[in-house]
Amino acid sequence: MSSKSSLLKVILLGDGGVGKSSLMNRYVTNKFDAHLFHTIGVEFLNKDLEVDGRTVTLQIWDTAGQERFRSLRTPFYRGSDCCLLTFSVDDSQSFHNLVNWKKEFIYYADVKEPESFPFVVLGNKLDVSERQVSSEEAQEWCMESGGYPYFETSAKDATNVAVAFEEAVRRVLSLEDRHEHLIPTDTVNLHRKPRSATQCC
C-alpha cells in the first residue's frame, strides 16, 4: 500500500484570477509574485512531503480557468486523487461557480463515487480587505455539498496554504486506508483506475 501511495495527483480548479497558480507556487516554492502571468494551458509541480509519518509526492496540477479552454483542460482531470476547489473571498462570482467546477470535475475525471471523492475547498485572497464571501457562507456550502474541509488561505502572505495541501493529502490517504479495510482483495483503486493500470507494466 505504501508504495502505491507515493504519488498523489491533486488538481486546482476555480475561476480565472482566484489565485490557483499563486497557491501552487506558494506551497511548492514558498514564493509569491503578485504579477504572475495568468496560466495558459496546463502546468504542474511536484512536492515531496511527509504526512503522519508517510512520505508522499504531491503532484499539483494547475489549469487555465477560462471556460473557453475547457476542452484542453478536462483531459487532465483523470487520475486525480483530490480536487481543490478554489475561489477568491473578494469575488462572489467565483464562489458561486464552485458548483460548476465540481460538476465539471466529476464528469470529466470520471469519478465513480462522487459522494466519497475528496474535495477540499479553498477561499483564497484572505489578505484582501473587501470580502464578498463570508466565512459562514462558504462553510455552509461546504457542509451541504458533502462535508468538505474548508480553508481560508492567502497565497500572498502564506496563510493556511501548507495546512490546506496537507489536509488534502490526509483525506486521500485516509480514504485509501478505508478502502483497504473494506475490500481486502487487490482492487483497492476502484476510484483510481489509471494508477493501477500504469503501474503494472
Place this chain on the structure above:
Amino acid sequence: MAATTPPKVVFEHEGVFIHSSPDESEDQDLISGFLRIVEKEGETLVEYKPLEDADPSNMLCACKDSSSVVEWTQSSEENPHRPVDHQLSYETEWDMINAVSFRRKVHANGDGGSNHVNEQNKRAFSFNVCDLRSVTVKCEGWSYLTFRLKDGTALPAIHFHQGGSKAFLDSLRKSVQINESPDDESVLIVSTYSKAFSQSFENLLDDTNYGFVQQKFKKDPYTTTLGGFSKVTNYLFDAFRAPELECQQRPAEEVADVLGELIPGLEINQQEEPGFEVITRLDLGPRPEMQRTGPVTMEEWAKYQDLEGRMTNLPHLKDAIFKGGLCHAVRKEAWKFLLGYFPWSSTHEERKLLQKRKTDEYFRMKLQWKSVSEEQERRNSRLRDYRSLIEKDVNRTDRNNKFYEGLDNPGLILLHDILMTYCMYDFDLGYVQGMSDLLSPILFVMENEVDAFWCFVSFMDEMHENFEEQMQGMKTQLIQLSTLLRLLDLAFWNYLEAQDSGYLYFCFRWLLIRFKRELHFQDVLRLWEVMWTRLPCQNFHLLVCCAILDSEKQKIMDRKYGFNEILKHINELSMKLDIEEILSKSESICMQIKSCKDLPHSVSEILGLNTVSEPSAALETSEYGILESPQTSPRSSHRQDHVVSNGHSHLKETTQNGCKVAFIS
C-alpha cells in the same frame, strides 16, 4: 518649466531614461525624463530633465477612464514647432464628446515628493551644442546615446526606450554637423558632416545572440538508425524506461484517450503490438546551415521608401527583415506594414487619411463600451464577463516590463481599453485569455492606442481561430505540427507517441500565443516581425516548433521522459531559448524540406510549397549581409541549390500500424 522669455524648442522627446547605475543590473532604477533641443538667444542647448514624478513610465498620463488617444510624445504648450499629429487633433474632438481630460502628470507627487524631486533634479543637465565633442550611439534593442563634451566630461547615457534617438540626432544635425568617427562607427564626432550614424545600429546584434549559433546539425546516428524501425525504438525505450518514472505517468494514456477524442484528426495509437514494421522514411538530405544577419536599420528602411512614401522592392526588404529583423526604432513604422494595417503601396498622404479614418472608427467603438451604464452592464453578462476577465488579465500581463509595471501605469490602461474595444469590434469572440499576451508587444512598439488597436486587429485576423469556441486553429496546428515532425524526425515522433504525447499537447502554449511566454520580450518582437514577413514558407512558426523540439529531443529521449515529464520539460524551457539560434535552425529545416523532391503532399500543403512561382524563392540567395542598394536589387540572377538531395528512399507506407496520425490534406 518655461523660462520667463520662452525659448524656442526645436526638439522635444519624452520617455528618455537615465539608468541610475551604470551597470546592466536588472533592478536599477530608470529615471524618466525629457530631452530637448532649445534655441535661446542665438545659442542651441541640449537639455535633459527628469520628470518630477517617481513613476518612470510617466511619459503619458491618460486619466483612468480616458477616451482620448494617447500619444506618448504629448505635445506641450512650449512646443509650437512639433508637427501636429492627426490623432492629437482627433483627440481633442473626441475629448469634447466624452469630456475626458488628457494631461501630463508632472506634479503628481505634490508636496510629498520634494526630496525625490531634488534627487531627480541632480540628473538634469544642459549644455551648449558648441561644447559637444561627440555622441556615442549604442543599441540594445533600444538606442542610447552618450554625450562627451569638449572638456572631457561624459554625461550619463540617455536611453531612448520609447524610440526617438534618430529624430533627436536629425534635429541636432540642424545645428551642428556630425560625422561618424573613422575609428569607431558608433561614435559621432560633432562638427563634421555625415549621415552614416545609423550604421551603428548594426551593432545591435549583440554577442549573446551569436554565442549559440554553433549548430548541431549532424544527425545522431543512433536515432537515425532507430528511426527506420520505429517499433524497435518503442520497444527499446519501453525496456529501458526506469520503473520509478513509470509511476509518474499513470494518467497518461487516459489523457491521451480523451485528447484523441478531442482532436478528431489525431489518432493516437494505443496498441502495443510487438513486431516490426516498415515505416515510410524520406531521406531529407543534409540540413544546410543558415546565417542570420543584423537587423534592418532606420536608414536602410528609408531607402526602400520612395518620395511619396510607397515601400518599394518588397521581396528584398522582406528578405532583409526575415534575415535579421528590425532595429527597434524601425518597428513602430514597419510593423504597421508587416501586419497589413498600412498597405505597402500606400503613400504618406494615403496613410494619413487611413489613420484619420481608423481613428474615427476606433473611437466610435470605444465609445460603445464606454457609454454602457452600470444598469445596462448588469443586464449584459457577456460584457460583464469580458470586462472582469480583461481587468484581471491586464494586471497579470508583462508586469515586469517597464511599460506595464507599477500601479496605475498608463500602459495598463491602454492595454485594458484596447482589449475592451476589441470586444466591441468582435463581440462573438470577445476576450479570451492569451489575447492580452498578443497585444502587449504590439502596444509596446506602437506606443499609440489607435495604431496598436488596428495592428492587433490584423494579428488577431491570423490568430482568431486559436481562440474560437472550438479552438479549431489549435487543433489544426497540432495536427500539422505532428505531420511535420513525423517527416523530420520519425524516431522522435515515435518516441513521443509511445509516451502518449503524439498529439503534442505540450506545444499548446507555444501555438496559442506564438511563443509569447517562451521568449524574452525583446526576442518575441524579433520572432514576430520575422514571422510576419511570411517568409520563407507558409506556417513558418510550425518549423520554429520543430527547431525547438529538435534541440530538446535528445534530452527527452535520453532521460526517458514520460508524458508528464515531457510536458514539464517543455513548460520549463520558457525564457531559456535563444531566438537567433532557433530562427536559423528553423530556416535550415525549411531549406532542408524544400530541397526534398518527393515531399508528401500533406507537408507541401502545410508549408505552401505547391505553387510554382514562389515568392520566397529569393531567400535561398540571401547570403548578403547589409543591403547596400536595395533599389538595384543586388540579388544574383542565378541560384544555386544549397543541398543536393541524394537517394530519396520513399518506401510505401504499410497500413498496419503505419500511419498513426491521419495526415490532413
